[in-house]
Amino acid sequence: MPRRLLVTSALPYANGAIHLGHLVEYIQTDIWVRFQRMRGHEVHYVCADDTHGTAIMLRAEKEGITPEQLIARVRDEHMHDFAGFHVGFDHYGSTHDAQTRAVVEDIYRKLRDDAKLITTRPVEQFFDPVKSLFLPDRFIKGTCPKCGAKNQYGDACEVCGSTYNPTDLIDPYSTVSGATPVRRSSEHWFFQLGRCEAFLRPFTQDVRADGTWFLEQPEARNKIREWFDAGLADWDISRDAPYFGFEIPDAPGKYFYVWLDAPIGYLGSFRHLCDRDGGPDFADFTDPQRAQAAGTELVHFIGKDILYFHALFWPATLHFAGYRPPTHVYAHGFLTVNGEKMSKSRGTFITARSWLDLGLDPEWLRYYYAAKLNASMEDIDLNLDDFVARVNSDLVGKFVNIASRSAKFVVERFDGVLADVPASQWPDDLPPRTELLEQIARHYDARDFGKAMRDIMAVADTFNAQVDRVAPWVLAKAPGEAVRLHQACSQFLDGFRFLAVALSPVLPALAARAGAFLNDPSMQRWEAAERPLPAGHRINTYEHLMTRVDPKRIAALVDANRDNLQPAAPAAVAAPSTPEPAVVTDTAPATPVPGDAPSAVAPVAPTISIDDFAKIDLRVARVAEAHAVDGADKLVKLILDVGSEQRQVFAGIKAHYTPEALVGRHVVMVANLAPRKMRFGESQGMVLAASFDGGGGVFLLDLDPGAAPGMRVK
RNA sequence: GGCGAAUUAGCUCAGUGGUUAGAGCAGCGGAAUCAUAAUCCGUUGGUCCGGGGUUCAAAUCCCUGAUUCGCCA
Numbered sequence: 001m002p003r004r005l006l007v008t009s010a011l012p013y014a015n016g017a018i019h020l021g022h023l024v025e026y027i028q029t030d031i032w033v034r035f036q037r038m039r040g041h042e043v044h045y046v047c048a049d050d051t052h053g054t055a056i057m058l059r060a061e062k063e064g065i066t067p068e069q070l071i072a073r074v075r076d077e078h079m080h081d082f083a084g085f086h087v088g089f090d091h092y093g094s095t096h097d098a099q100t101r102a103v104v105e106d107i108y109r110k111l112r113d114d115a116k117l118i119t120t121r122p123v124e125q126f127f128d129p130v131k132s133l134f135l136p137d138r139f140i141k142g143t144c145p146k147c148g149a150k151n152q153y154g155d156a157c158e159v160c161g162s163t164y165n166p167t168d169l170i171d172p173y174s175t176v177s178g179a180t181p182v183r184r185s186s187e188h189w190f191f192q193l194g195r196c197e198a199f200l201r202p203f204t205q206d207v208r209a210d211g212t213w214f215l216e217q218p219e220a221r222n223k224i225r226e227w228f229d230a231g232l233a234d235w236d237i238s239r240d241a242p243y244f245g246f247e248i249p250d251a252p253g254k255y256f257y258v259w260l261d262a263p264i265g266y267l268g269s270f271r272h273l274c275d276r277d278g279g280p281d282f283a284d285f286t287d288p289q290r291a292q293a294a295g296t297e298l299v300h301f302i303g304k305d306i307l308y309f310h311a312l313f314w315p316a317t318l319h320f321a322g323y324r325p326p327t328h329v330y331a332h333g334f335l336t337v338n339g340e341k342m343s344k345s346r347g348t349f350i351t352a353r354s355w356l357d358l359g360l361d362p363e364w365l366r367y368y369y370a371a372k373l374n375a376s377m378e379d380i381d382l383n384l385d386d387f388v389a390r391v392n393s394d395l396v397g398k399f400v401n402i403a404s405r406s407a408k409f410v411v412e413r414f415d416g417v418l419a420d421v422p423a424s425q426w427p428d429d430l431p432p433r434t435e436l437l438e439q440i441a442r443h444y445d446a447r448d449f450g451k452a453m454r455d456i457m458a459v460a461d462t463f464n465a466q467v468d469r470v471a472p473w474v475l476a477k478a479p480g481e482a483v484r485l486h487q488a489c490s491q492f493l494d495g496f497r498f499l500a501v502a503l504s505p506v507l508p509a510l511a512a513r514a515g516a517f518l519n520d521p522s523m524q525r526w527e528a529a530e531r532p533l534p535a536g537h538r539i540n541t542y543e544h545l546m547t548r549v550d551p552k553r554i555a556a557l558v559d560a561n562r563d564n565l566q567p568a569a570p571a572a573v574a575a576p577s578t579p580e581p582a583v584v585t586d587t588a589p590a591t592p593v594p595g596d597a598p599s600a601v602a603p604v605a606p607t608i609s610i611d612d613f614a615k616i617d618l619r620v621a622r623v624a625e626a627h628a629v630d631g632a633d634k635l636v637k638l639i640l641d642v643g644s645e646q647r648q649v650f651a652g653i654k655a656h657y658t659p660e661a662l663v664g665r666h667v668v669m670v671a672n673l674a675p676r677k678m679r680f681g682e683s684q685g686m687v688l689a690a691s692f693d694g695g696g697g698v699f700l701l702d703l704d705p706g707a708a709p710g711m712r713v714k
Numbered sequence: 715g716g717c718g719a720a721u722u723a724g725c726u727c728a729g730u731g732g733u734u735a736g737a738g739c740a741g742c743g744g745a746a747u748c749a750u751a752a753u754c755c756g757u758u759g760g761u762c763c764g765g766g767g768u769u770c771a772a773a774u775c776c777c778u779g780a781u782u783c784g785c786c787a
Binding site: 193219222223226227229230232233235304305307308309312313333334336341371372376377378379381383385386387389390392393394396397398400401402403404405406407408409450451454457458461464465467468469471472473474476489542544547548 | 786
């Protein structure tokens with residue numbers, strides 16, 4: 001029977017760029033979702049931006065825009081990043097929308113009026129008298145009471161490691177205004193978590209009738225048990241104005257704390273899906289009785305840092321508000337890069353955007369994560385040397401190579417038509433075909449992607465060894481061996497197809513290309529791998545499916561993410577839309593002072609019609625490679641990615657830009673200019689740049705973030 | 715400080731009481747030349763963090779120490 005799943009990834013905060021650490025979770029969830037879909041299950045995968053809180057409010061203020069403008073921009077960036085890594089949400093919402101607000105208010109009213117779990121009492125907090133703002137701990141700094149270190153945060157000292165309350169700080173100051181905060185009391189609203197223990201303890205600690213657990217990971221259950229043992233305290237769910245969020249009903253000037261509405265954003269986002277024509281029924285997934293009858297599941301993928309919220313507050317608020325609590329929470333570990341915490345100064349705080357902008361294949365990362373992920377909460381390490389070796393060896397050397405070394409024979413010798421491959425013809429040194437497939441499926445289902453990848457690569461190894469043993473290149477030269485050659489290559493392609501199906505959840509784009517090559521739309525289903533394509537099936541010409549990772553490009557990625565700037569003052573704004581540091585800091589030509597322009601401004605050329613202008617096909621292109629040209633005074637050789645193809649262009653900008661500074665940036669090119677033979681090769685287009693005729697610098701056109709190779713400029 | 719997790723080959727990791735601890739990559743030696751240098755065969759390499767204990771049997775269970783990383787609402 002098909003499962004009916006509502007699956008979520010945790011909501012990223014609308015205050016910064018998506019980086020490789022975030023992507024562990026979205027890629028993990030997306031792989032699991034794609035796998036479940038291939039197996040024929042009904043899956044709704046939703047997420048949203050987490051948009052509320054003091055930090056968003058202050059950030060917008062600094063940028064001189066409204067919080068609504070800030071979160072709209074960041075959401076747009078986040079959605080681009082996720083799409084770039086093939087994370088396929090069915091809906092990507094925002095916690096700041098009517099759908100989420102409606103569920104927040106409904107849950108709150110039921111907790112207050114029906115469950116009677118809301119209470120109020122005054123709380124004394126630091127208050128910034130200049131900004132008229134209650135200050136969260138992270139916006140207060142001062143001198144450590146233990147060791148005397150200056151400029152320490154309100155909760156812990158980074159120098160001596162001791163922890164304390166913000167009120168213990170010596171000479172505290174507000175990082176927002178610099179003012180000395182004062183103590184002020186205010187009424188706060190609380191959710192009485194302590195009264196939920198009778199529900200929460202068995203819910204989180206006991207195995208269910210069907211043998212499953214809310215928390216399948218024993219280490220997660222242990223962690224939660226620790227918190228029970230420490231005692232559950234009431235949870236402060238209110239914040240005072242000014243605050244960016246939802247106002248609490250019947251409590252003017254009081255707002256819901258961001259962590260109350262963040263998980264409710266899952267349901268708000270899901271509501272959008274339900275409101276579409278033919279969408280799922282909201283109550284089937286949220287009402288306890290309806291959900292039970294419909295057999296639906298609610299599954300959350302999260303980082304281990306937010307287990308507390310998802311395993312205690314969230315089930316409690318849902319349950320006591322008359323909603324169905326989640327069926328599963330899966331927590332994963334953090335990402336380290338080269339064995340250490342991600343670091344801006346080391347360049348290992350790598351953003352999703354920089355990965356995509358530098359033209360690195362997102363599926364390289366998806367595969368590497370899959371190979372490292374298991375069902376536990378352990379951290380995983382992205383070792384960049386290992387990454388290059390692993391992706392090149394497994395994906396290019398093993399997997400893609402099987403198709404690459406057998407397709408040509410089938411296409412050239414047998415007109416692309418496959419020979420009969422009996423389903424029973426499966427390498428002896430592997431487990432039986434369907435058994436192996438089920439084993440891999442169990443690993444995927446249990447989120448043991450690393451085990452799945454190991455099993456899959458063992459198949460690739462076996463087939464490569466078989467190709468060597470059969471030696472089709474020998475058969476091809478031997479007269480009378482055509483039948484054996486045909487059968488052997490068809491069998492190798494069957495092995496490749498098996499692998500492509502098994503890897504589809506991890507490598508959806510590559511699998512789609514493999515499906516196009518094999519001319520086989522059925523590969524979107526897991527069962528497609530159970531048996532070979534029928535004899536007589538015609539495949540298409542093989543085109544290379546994946547290129548190798550060049551270690552130099554990984555080095556360039558790290559360079560692009562390295563923060564070379566002086567440590568910024570806390571007040572400094574780092575807009576996420578800032579172009580790549582490599583572009584703005586490297587060898588930028590001296591800014592000419594207007595009065596210094598060495599020559600007169602040229603007169604405007606004769607008027608042309610819009611039709612004349614339309615003849616020029618201007619395209620956004622990404623500089624994939626840039627090389628100095630030996631023997632040329634002015635030229636730089638550029639390899640431009642214009643989306644559909646690559647162009648070689650010689651640009652006369654050597655005096656103004658170093659090749660290193662150009663790689664990865666976007667430029668505007670004339671795409672339909674007649675190719676021109678030059679001494680060093682053919683130039684297939686022209687890159688637009690501004691200059692005065694008499695000299696004084698050449699300035700390439702820059703593009704705002706979001707522009708992608710192949711877009712037409714008009 | 716309290717609690718928890720981790721530590722296995724040069725690297726990344728499997729391996730939760732049962733032969734002589736495994737894989738991939740890297741290294742070394744050979745083969746092959748179909749494949750966008752991609753492959754195959756063979757091979758080197760380990761005090762399973764240190765110490766103690768339980769057991770017929772320990773990488774695996776217990777105690778203890780070291781180091782690293784988390785969590786402490």
